[in-house]
Amino acid sequence: MSASLPDDFNVDTIELFKEFTSLSILPGKRGKTLGKGATATVKLMARKGSNSDEVYAVKEFRKRGQTEDEVEYEKKVKSEYSIAKSLHHPNIVETVRLCTHNGRWNHVMEYCSQGEIFSLIVKKYFKLEDHLCLFKQLMRGVDYLHSHGIAHRDIKLENLLMTDEGYLKITDFGVSEVFCGEHPGLRAAGGECGRNMKECRRCAPGVCGSLPYIAPEVLAKEGDYDPRALDVWSCAIVFLTMNYSGSPWRAAKTTEPYYQKFLSGWEAWLKTHPEGIITDDPNGGHPKCGPVFLNLPSPAIRRLLLRMMHPDPEKRISIHDALSDRWVKTIECCSPEACEDDVVDANGTIPTVNGTRQGSTTSIPSSVPGNTAAGNGNGTGSVPIVDAAAKHSCKVARSKKVPVIKKHNHLPPAKKKVPEKLQYSFDLGDGYS
Known part of the structure; x- marks a missing residue:
């Protein structure tokens, strides 16, 4: 658990069907299921008495296991909800309500109609400019999290959704960590993240997330680690996975050929560059880490990703540093930087x-x-x-x-029938491998 929570950890809840109703976008069929996992199911619902445009994704958690402590299980659900509810950024899924129904917890959140980006990457809908825009959106979202004392710890394509506007949204805070400040669920935080930010806390050894995206220091389980460095590594892996339509390796272990080439390249380069600082010098300014990096679209991308994937987490750049990179600043991005970037409609109001x-x-x-x-x-x-x-x-x-x-159009070709892009197949649970 990201922070010690009291036993009387209070979260406002309501019976699901008192406020929401099942909704289907298929004529004659109700209760459209968006996805199922080992620990939860996601369904499409609407708020009672609202217009049909107000659609929500409702994540129904599995029932508590027989061996699980009831108090700890409830704390975990409420902790995830409290963290998600406190976050407000264009690139993070908005959380609406925590409900109960038939003895199960239900997490009501913003519905992202294009589904997870993973399925769109597999179908190769995107071009390089799309990859770059989505990458920048991801980094903006993670930068917001880190600046408010929260690390996601399970960044992967399956946990990145897309809206009808083509905006990337980070979801699933099941293993997120409040590494600085008060937990948003505590009374002292008042439901807000980033309160009383002082010293940063490290995470205890242990593996969470999905293997291809996990940083080597986390897999090693040799000591406490900085969860921010894990997120930075995972963001870089997301770009590599988008670029190649597949993971560069199954895990950051020396038994993986491409990871071994990556690590060997760093080790050789660090012998002559012990300070580990990557520069623009075309002759030895960065390590030679094999075909995964050699075949990237540009040297600027290569240098940035290598800085984000320094084997030593203490020398890995922060997500804020990555966003401040001169090349990253040139990337055209189609989503607003913050929730305050508003546009007025014909009536002079904000849509x-x-x-x-x-x-x-x-x-x-x-x-x-x-x-x-x-x-x-x-x-x-x-x-x-x-x-x-x-x-x-x-x-x-x-x-x-x-x-x-017109900057970008990330949306896949329109289809007459409800396509499989609606599927939410992310972990839907604790995110532990």
Whole structure:
């Protein structure tokens, strides 16, 4: 457990069907199941009395095992919910409610209609620009977590979902760790993450997550570890997996050929570069780590991933450092950086879905063709523009007479029938291997 929780750990709950009702997007069929796992089932539901656009994914936990302590099991469910509920970022799934039904816990959350990104990667829908945009969105979400004292500890493609706007959303906080500050479920935190941030706590030895994504120091189980360094490593593995449509190795162990080449490359390079600092020097500025890295699209990507995968976790860069990388800053990203990046609709209000603000605006200089200082009527030399990835963007652009910049379209081709992309097949449980 990420923090010591009192026995009377209180979370507001309600009977599921008092507030929500089963919903199907298939005519004549109710209770659409999005996915099943060993420890939970995810279904599609709607809030009673709301319009049909307000759709939620409801994660129903399995019943407590016969050998499990009831108090500890309940704490675990409430801890996961409290952490998830405290998080508010464009690249993190919004958590709505904790409910009970027929003796089981139900976690109500934002519905991401395109399902998990893993299934889209397998079908090779994405191009390099999509991979880069999604990678940057992932890093933004993880940076938000770390800046609020929370490590995910199970970053993988199966735990990354996509919305109809093409936004990446991190989900499943079953093994997340509050490494700094108060646990959001404690009274002192008031339901917020990032309260009373002081010293950072390390995690006790033990393996959690999915083997291909786990950092070597965690697999070694030789001592306490920094969970932030684990997340950074996992983010790099996510990019490699997207790029090659498969994991670079089954586990970060020397018995794996590609991992052995990776490790040997580092060991050889560190003999002549003991400080371990990767530079832009094309002649020896970074280790030669085999075909997995040699065949990456650019040297800049290679250098960044190697910095994120330093074998020594103490020398591995932070996720904030990765986002501050000069090359990363050039990556075009179609999702807003924070929840405050709002766009107004034709009525001058912020469009919302399920209570979540939609869309983003920015500005372009007057030097851009077709743009004039008079465009916004204030003579500032810039006018608002609308991100085409945002909901209602075309309507907003027409009503405000502002340009639309189309960045990316990550969505797969439309299908007439409900496709398998709706499946949520992530761990749905504790995330332990």
